[in-house]
Amino acid sequence: MNPWFETVAEAQRRAKKRLPSSVYGALVAGSEKGVTIDDNLAAFSELGFAPHVAGHKADRDLTTSVMGIDISFPVIISPTGVQAVHPDGEVAVARAAAARGTIMGLSSFASKPVEEVVAANPNTFFQMYWTGTREAMIQRMDRARKAGAKGLIATLDWSFSNGRDWGSPAIPEKLNLKTMVDFAPNVLPHPRWLWTFAKSGRLPDLTTPNLQAPGGEAPTFFGAYYEWMQTPPPTWEDVAWLAKEWGGPFMLKGVTRVDDAKRAVDAGVTAISVSNHGGNNLDTTPATIRMLPSVAEAVGDQIEVLLDGGVRRGSDVAKAVALGARAVMIGRAYLWGLAANGQGGVENVLDILRGGLDSAVLGTGHTSVKELGPEDLVIPPGFTRTLGASGADESPASPARKTGQARAGQRTQKPLAKAEAESA
Numbered sequence: 210m211n212p213w214f215e216t217v218a219e220a221q222r223r224a225k226k227r228l229p230s231s232v233y234g235a236l237v238a239g240s241e242k243g244v245t246i247d248d249n250l251a252a253f254s255e256l257g258f259a260p261h262v263a264g265h266k267a268d269r270d271l272t273t274s275v276m277g278i279d280i281s282f283p284v285i286i287s288p289t290g291v292q293a294v295h296p297d298g299e300v301a302v303a304r305a306a307a308a309r310g311t312i313m314g315l316s317s318f319a320s321k322p323v324e325e326v327v328a329a330n331p332n333t334f335f336q337m338y339w340t341g342t343r344e345a346m347i348q349r350m351d352r353a354r355k356a357g358a359k360g361l362i363a364t365l366d367w368s369f370s371n372g373r374d375w376g377s378p379a380i381p382e383k384l385n386l387k388t389m390v391d392f393a394p395n396v397l398p399h400p401r402w403l404w405t406f407a408k409s410g411r412l413p414d415l416t417t418p419n420l421q422a423p424g425g426e427a428p429t430f431f432g433a434y435y436e437w438m439q440t441p442p443p444t445w446e447d448v449a450w451l452a453k454e455w456g457g458p459f460m461l462k463g464v465t466r467v468d469d470a471k472r473a474v475d476a477g478v479t480a481i482s483v484s485n486h487g488g489n490n491l492d493t494t495p496a497t498i499r500m501l502p503s504v505a506e507a508v509g510d511q512i513e514v515l516l517d518g519g520v521r522r523g524s525d526v527a528k529a530v531a532l533g534a535r536a537v538m539i540g541r542a543y544l545w546g547l548a549a550n551g552q553g554g555v556e557n558v559l560d561i562l563r564g565g566l567d568s569a570v571l572g573t574g575h576t577s578v579k580e581l582g583p584e585d586l587v588i589p590p591g592f593t594r595t596l597g598a599s600g601a602d603e604s605p606a607s608p609a610r611k612t613g614q615a616r617a618g619q620r621t622q623k624p625l626a627k628a629e630a631e632s633a
């Protein structure tokens with residue numbers, strides 16, 4: 210079979226066929242009824258384009274930068290714990306991101322050590338949760354810094370929600386001969402996945418080497434999760450402490466509210482990602498693209514605003530940039546590519562997103578991705594959601610929030626209300 214695929218949907222179909230159902234189910238994830246995970250995708254479909262018919266530009270510039278790093282187009286890799294998808298795991302993802310000129314986000318719950326990942330892509334951001342003692346967090350940051358990580362992503366939008374109406378996959382604590390036998394009915398119908406691991410001579414690794422204490426053993430995924438659950442949740446002072454201890458480019462991932470975005474600015478962050486953890490956290494939180502405009506308007510002139518959640522197409526990237534994102538972070542899209550065809554599959558996904566974004570920039574008549582704005586979109590009434598802004602009009606009939614944020618190096622956009630009226 211030709212390993213190349215045409216869309217991310219096809220990569221997902223191949224991933225589903227190829228992976229044992231428990232591994233595939235862990236990537237689908239979601240929580241409770243799956244309202245948020247669905248809305249992350251549906252909201253992008255509700256937005257339309259307002260293309261021009263002539264006057265298109267032959268040369269188009271998709272480049273931008275995130276937290277001081279130049280990238281070839283506004284898509285970076287969101288951190289995920291990529292356990293058991295592919296033997297090369299995060300190293301393959303990092304190589305693909307480097308080959309396509311973008312940033313690798315590495316989860317602290319990942320299966321590959323930060324040193325190996327930075328060697329594969331020097332433009333790596335290390336991601337941490339608020340877990341363990343302050344000493345442990347300092348030690349993990351020191352290690353990432355020494356390895357050469359160029360930024361820290363602090364992910365705080367996790368409230369340990371559990372239970373899915375469609376059922377959660379069974380995942381063993383450790384993979385050894387016994388658990389392989391137990392899981393055989395799940396694994397044996399997937400010979401290609403088994404063969405990829407067999408060729409590498411390794412069993413899928415369910416440990417978290419980046420959380421290993423000096424002289425200790427790497428905790429298992431579940432051991433690490435237990436430590437996290439036992440850690441008292443952070444305050445805003447803790448966020449400021451973390452940013453200061455890191456002392457370099459720092460992203461707070463998981464912001465959805467305007468008041469939190471402002472507090473993040475006060476805490477000294479460089480960037481935020483408007484994120485609902487890919488719909489894996491509190492179900493019924495709105496789609497991130499609905500919340501982006503108000504957050505971008507509130508703080509986009511002070512810090513960089515990114516978005517993640519539901520990005521599967523280049524047109525989704527264009528829509529997010531048009532509504533105020535400097536760049537997007539992708540999660541499942543590259544996981545499907547990784548499962549379908551390793552490093553080449555992740556490159557394939559990045560190429561699909563780049564191609565779709567370029568088409569959108571072409572069709573809307575721009576020369577640069579930085580020129581995209583709400584006037585390029587058809588935005589249905591009641592599309593946006595403004596959370597945590599005192600005095601904000603939450604009425605679905607008058608959702609308009611301005612997105613007049615002046616992103617560094619990007620032009621000020623028209624207010625969303627005006628663009629809605631013009632595009633109607």
Ligand SMILES: Cc1cc2nc3c(=O)[nH]c(=O)nc-3n(C[C@H](O)[C@H](O)[C@H](O)COP(=O)(O)O)c2cc1C
Pocket residue numbers: 235236237238249287288289290316317318319336364462484485486487488489517518519520538539540541542
């Ligand atoms: C399987 C899986 C594992 C994830 N693990 C992490 C993680 O370890 N750290 C983190 O900050 N976010 C994690 N996320 C969230 C992603 O970084 C990102 O926010 C989300 O996947 C974006 O939505 P999308 O998958 O629709 O692109 C994970 C998401 C998935 C699907």
